[in-house]
Amino acid sequence: MQNSNSNFSFSEPEIELFHQRGYAGPFTLYEPEEIKTTWKRVRLELFDRSKSAYGSEGGAGAVNIANYDRHLDNAFLADHICRAEIVDRVASILGPDVLCWRTEFFPKNPGDEGTDWHQADTFASASGDPQLVWPANSDFGGTVTVWTAFTDTDEERACLQFIPGTHETMFYDEKKRLHYDPNRINKVGRNGIRRGFFGYDFSELKKDPNWEPDESQSISLPMRAGQFIMFWSTLVHASHPHLGKSKEIRMGYATRFVPACVKVYPDTDTVTEYGGTISLEKYGTVVVSGVDEFRHNRVATHTTRGKPFVPRPRIKPAAVSA
Secondary structure: OEOOOOOOOOOHHHHHHHHHHOEEEEEEOOOHHHHHHHHHHHHHHOOOOOOOOOOOOOOOOHHHHOOEOHHHOOHHHHHHOOOHHHHHHHHHHHOOOEEEEEEEEEEEOOOOOEEOOEOOOOOOOOOOOOOEEOOOOOOOOOOEEEEEEOOOEOOOEOOEEEOOOOOOOOOEOHHHOOOOOHHHOOOOEEOOEEEEEOOEOHHHHEOOOOOOOOHHHOEEEOEOOOEEEEEEOOOOEEEOOEOOOOOOOEEEEEEEEEEOOOEEOOOOOEEEEOOEEEEOOOOOEEEEEOOOOOOOOOEEEOOOOOOOOEEEOOOOHHHOOO
16 A cells, blocks of 8 residues: 655646546656666566466456466566556545556557547446546546557557546446457557457447547557556547557556445456456455545555565455444
């Protein structure tokens, strides 16, 4: 858990600007040579999945889910999600009690398609069931995503794109559900640009089939290795293709945060994506700031920084005293 005695919290004008644009950054977390050396070591460590939350069982697509939540078994990533530079800023937006509910890698090999324009509110589009449920009468949903560049990223190497101010209106309906088809990876085109999402087509979710994101209002966010950007998951966002002029894999690492009041993977013990289903037996949210007084979620904890997390079972509501 992060005890914040630092000075990374947003000022009131910075909070106002974040709510206006839907994003903030980039911010520097690691120096380029530092993360280059660290990532070279960590990527080798990640080949060992013996203690990871998800194995490769559960169907062919489950192999793709295996890149989720490696902070639960890797010491560097466990420390990364708790860094004050990240957590203080996120808590400025979400409040003092914050959970990390998911992390995932976003690689782009040379020649890979860009990620298509999309939004995510409840993250129900792959499985048909909401993965996040905010309390009744909440003004907003979604999650704050912190996207860290582990390698350099620019318009030739698949940097992120945002359409500022689009985070408070959902143009996509996650109840429609996406259909996974690995055969369309690197084959879906948008306005002459190859865009997709690892076998999914986000256009299936559009509320209005004729609606198109206004790309004239979009901005590109190049980052050097070691920088991060934070944004609402409901902000319309995408990424450029990796044009292949550089032979280096573009690697982004997304960390997703919600207030402790949010229910994560409610009423399920599995998660289904990419055509596979895996068990949540070893999964747990991580309290990165404040406390979790709600106790509706599985929680994973560690008492020593630099050590992987140990999941503990979700506490049933009946066990919580009034």
